[in-house]
Amino acid sequence: MIELKGLTKSFNRQLIFKDLNLRIESGEVIGLIGPSGAGKSTLLRCLNLLETPDSGSLTIDGLTYHAPKISNRQKIQFRRQSSMVFQQFNLFRQKNILGNVSEGLVTVKGLSRSEAQKVAVEQIQRVRLADHINKYPGQLSGGQKQRVGIARALSMGTNVLLLDEPTSALDTELVGDVLDTIKDVIRQDTNQTVIIISHELSFIKEVASRVLFFDQGQILEDGSPSDVFDHPQNDRVKQFLQRYQARAI
Amino acid sequence: MQHLIDFKLIFTQIPTLLQYLPNTLMITFFSMIIGLAVGLVLAIVKLNRIPVLSQVVAVFVSFIRGTPIIVQLYLTYYGIPIFLKYLNYYQGTTYSVNAIPALAFVLLAFSLNEAAYNSENIRAAILAVDKGELEAAQSLGMTRWEVLRRVTIPEAFVVALPTLGNAFIGLMKNTSLAFVASVVDLTAEGQILAGNSYRYFESYLSLAIIYWGLTIITEQILRLLERRLTVFERASELRVANHDQQSGLNRFFIRKRVTQ
Numbered sequence: 001m002i003e004l005k006g007l008t009k010s011f012n013r014q015l016i017f018k019d020l021n022l023r024i025e026s027g028e029v030i031g032l033i034g035p036s037g038a039g040k041s042t043l044l045r046c047l048n049l050l051e052t053p054d055s056g057s058l059t060i061d062g063l064t065y066h067a068p069k070i071s072n073r074q075k076i077q078f079r080r081q082s083s084m085v086f087q088q089f090n091l092f093r094q095k096n097i098l099g100n101v102s103e104g105l106v107t108v109k110g111l112s113r114s115e116a117q118k119v120a121v122e123q124i125q126r127v128r129l130a131d132h133i134n135k136y137p138g139q140l141s142g143g144q145k146q147r148v149g150i151a152r153a154l155s156m157g158t159n160v161l162l163l164d165e166p167t168s169a170l171d172t173e174l175v176g177d178v179l180d181t182i183k184d185v186i187r188q189d190t191n192q193t194v195i196i197i198s199h200e201l202s203f204i205k206e207v208a209s210r211v212l213f214f215d216q217g218q219i220l221e222d223g224s225p226s227d228v229f230d231h232p233q234n235d236r237v238k239q240f241l242q243r244y245q246a247r248a249i
Numbered sequence: 250m251q252h253l254i255d256f257k258l259i260f261t262q263i264p265t266l267l268q269y270l271p272n273t274l275m276i277t278f279f280s281m282i283i284g285l286a287v288g289l290v291l292a293i294v295k296l297n298r299i300p301v302l303s304q305v306v307a308v309f310v311s312f313i314r315g316t317p318i319i320v321q322l323y324l325t326y327y328g329i330p331i332f333l334k335y336l337n338y339y340q341g342t343t344y345s346v347n348a349i350p351a352l353a354f355v356l357l358a359f360s361l362n363e364a365a366y367n368s369e370n371i372r373a374a375i376l377a378v379d380k381g382e383l384e385a386a387q388s389l390g391m392t393r394w395e396v397l398r399r400v401t402i403p404e405a406f407v408v409a410l411p412t413l414g415n416a417f418i419g420l421m422k423n424t425s426l427a428f429v430a431s432v433v434d435l436t437a438e439g440q441i442l443a444g445n446s447y448r449y450f451e452s453y454l455s456l457a458i459i460y461w462g463l464t465i466i467t468e469q470i471l472r473l474l475e476r477r478l479t480v481f482e483r484a485s486e487l488r489v490a491n492h493d494q495q496s497g498l499n500r501f502f503i504r505k506r507v508t509q
Contacts, residue, residue, distance in 0.1 A: 048388050072393065080390035090381035094403055094481045104389035107399050136481040156389060 001026050002047070002160065002193065007056035007067070009042055016042045017217030020056070024210075026159065029186055030195045031208030031225070035240060038215045040197045041087075044162050047195070048084050049075050061159060080108070082160035083153035087168050089145040091137040091152070097124060098133045101151045108156070123151040126188070127181050143174030147181050154185065161185075163196040179203050201244055205229050213237045258451045259458070262442055266455055269438040272352075276424045276434065279356055281417055284363025289402075291368035292375060306368070313365035318358070319426050325358040326430045355427045359420065366416055374409035375401060407478050414471040418464050425460075435459060 002024040009016045016039040024030055032040050045051040047058065053067035060081045065074065092100050101123055105116035124130055127147035137145055146166055153161060166182065167175045179200060186194055186207055198204055204211060204225065211228040213221035213236075220234045221227075232238050291310070294302045313321065330346040337344055378401055386396045425436035433441070436456055443452035476483075 050384055050388060076390055076392055079388065084385075084388040086381060086385060086388075088381050090379075090385035092382055092385070092400060093379070094407070096481075096484075103386075103399065104391075107395050108390045136484040138481060139484050152385075152389075 001059070001061060003057075003059040005057045005059075007043075007046065007058065008054045009039075009046060009051060010054055011042075015217060020217070020219070022212075022219065024193060024195070026061075026193055027191050028193055029207055029209045030193075031204035031211040032195060032197045032214055033199070033201060033204060033211060033228075034214035034220075039217050040214050041164050043214065044084075044164050044195060044197060047160070048082050048162055049079050050084070080156070081158055082162055083156045083158045085146070085149050085153045085161070085163040085166050087165040089137070089142075089149045089169070091145055091148055093137050096134050096136050097129060097140075097148050100137070100148055101155050104152065104156050120151075120155055123155045124148075126154065126185065127151045141174060142170045143177040146170065146178045150178075150181060150185060159191070160193045160195070163194070163198075165197050165199070167198065167200060175200065183207055201229070201241075213240070215240075255448055255451050258446070258448055259454050262452065263455050263459065265442065266435055266438055266459060269433055269435050270459075272427075272432065273421070273424050273434045276352070276355055276359060276427055276432070277417070277421045280359035280363050280424075281420060283356070283360035284367050284416075284420075285371075285413070287360065287364035288367030288371050291364060292371040295368065295372055296375060310365045310368060313362055318362055318423055319429060321362060322355065322358045322426055322429050325354045329354060329357075351430050351432045354430045355424075355432050358430075359424065362423075363416065363420055367413065370409050370412045370416070371405065374405035377408045378404040410471070410475055410478065414467075414475075417471075418467055421463060421467065422460055425456075 002022075004020055004022040007020040007022075008018045020043070032044070034040055042051055046053050047060070049065075049070075052070070055067050057064055057066045058078075059065075060078065063078055063081060065078050070078070092103060095103060098117060098120055102113075102116040102120035105111045105119055106113060109116075111119070121130070121133065124133055127150050129144060129147055129151065132140060132144065137148065140148065146169075150163075150166070163182065167178050170178060182196070183203075183206075186192075196204070196208070206225075208225050211221070211223065211225050212219050213228060213232075213234070215236055221232055221237045228237070229241065232241060291306050294306050297303075329349070333344045333346055336342060382400055382404065383396060386400045391399065424434055427434045428437035428440065439452045439456045443449040446452075
């Protein structure tokens with residue numbers, strides 16, 4: 001369960017969102033959509049504490065954090081409840097695929113190297129990259145890199161998976177590959193809460209159990225995919241979807 | 250005109266000189282290691298703009314860069330005994346300067362010198378580390394220290410290696426100044442030999458050959474180290490070539506492969 005209460009964040013006096021309230025049940029697959037610059041990424045990064053909110057409170061599975069004061073130890077403890085997939089993959093370029101995926105297991109979870117490798121190999125198989133286990137990120141295509149990013153996030157075994165525009169940096173050709181992987185991952189573990197920011201609206205419509213439309217620091221629409229995509233109430237959302245549909249053809 | 254230069258002596262006295270090679274190497278290695286560690290700390294202080302400390306570091310680096318190493322050696326050589334006397338006077342302790350080996354003065358001076366120069370290199374290298382990788386490491390739940398140890402330092406080291414290698418070579422030659430603190434290294438021994446035989450030119454030629462040789466060896470080692478560390482960049486070329494060559498130098502370049 002994730003709960004946000006009165007969450008506020010600004011950068012250099014520019015308000016990103018204010019007084020945000022949201023409750024997400026365990027196992028929900030949330031599609032977070034909306035125009036660029038709406039603050040979607042900032043919201044997601046706040047959940048992982050890569051950004052520190054200015055005020056309000058965050059709860060993930062019983063652990064509550066009241067912004068903004070937090071000790072480094074609490075921050076790490078809170079952060080370990082979720083794992084993140086980045087738009088730019090952010091793989092460790094000096095480590096091979098196995099090293100990338102087992103890194104967190106060894107350094108953070110304290111597993112022995114052989115145990116970590118066993119878990120890592122399982123996760124790498126899950127994203128269908130078992131053949132590339134000894135390669136370095138520089139040898140992989142963008143889509144493969146992102147699948148490693150997903151395996152790395154999964155290896156931590158957190159209840160919450162955060163995906164920040166996982167396909168936005170990819171060539172159109174490679175997008176489908178990554179989306180299929182994400183689809184598999186969601187299907188394989190129905191207990192995991194997933195929050196995914198994406199502009200691939202048809203994909204969101206297919207996999208999400210709940211869609212949030214986020215713009216100008218507010219959740220303008222919140223409901224099932226069919227509610228949001230087929231019967232939007234808010235004018236801003238209608239406008240956004242119309243423009244998207246026009247472009248999709 | 251006979252025997253202006255004793256060519257034979259140039260080479261025959263090299264073994265005698267090399268008896269003092271361990272001294273030279275020891276000063277170089279220890280100063281470099283301490284210099285790297287302290288340099289890293291100084292770089293982190295500067296990068297995090299820690300109040301007061303970062304100003305102190307700035308003054309320290311400016312001072313070290315602004316004064317010749319030989320002056321710094323004299324300052325430690327004469328300064329530490331005075332400092333100890335003050336300490337003994339005010340704290341009632343009984344430290345004796347004579348208990349400190351001359352090598353310690355030299356190590357201190359060279360370490361501080363290296364720390365100051367390295368701190369700037371290390372700072373630049375740390376700034377070059379991809380922010381995304383740091384965020385990824387953080388998001389995995391690593392502590393600051395773990396991020397530093399597992400991502401920042403290995404990444405920055407590859408960037409800094411060429412400049413640090415140059416610093417190492419420079420330091421190795423600078424250790425020839427150790428004699429001012431009455432430490433006998435290669436150069437000091439060369440001077441002693443020359444003083445006995447009056448063959449100064451030959452003695453310095455022998456030294457030149459030794460230092461040059463040392464530098465060439467160091468360059469080669471650094472080159473190998475760089476190849477080893479940038480294996481991730483050359484992985485695609487290596488993959489084909491090394492697949493069935495598991496011997497000699499190739500083994501050095503290949504990391505352990507995991508098969509399943």
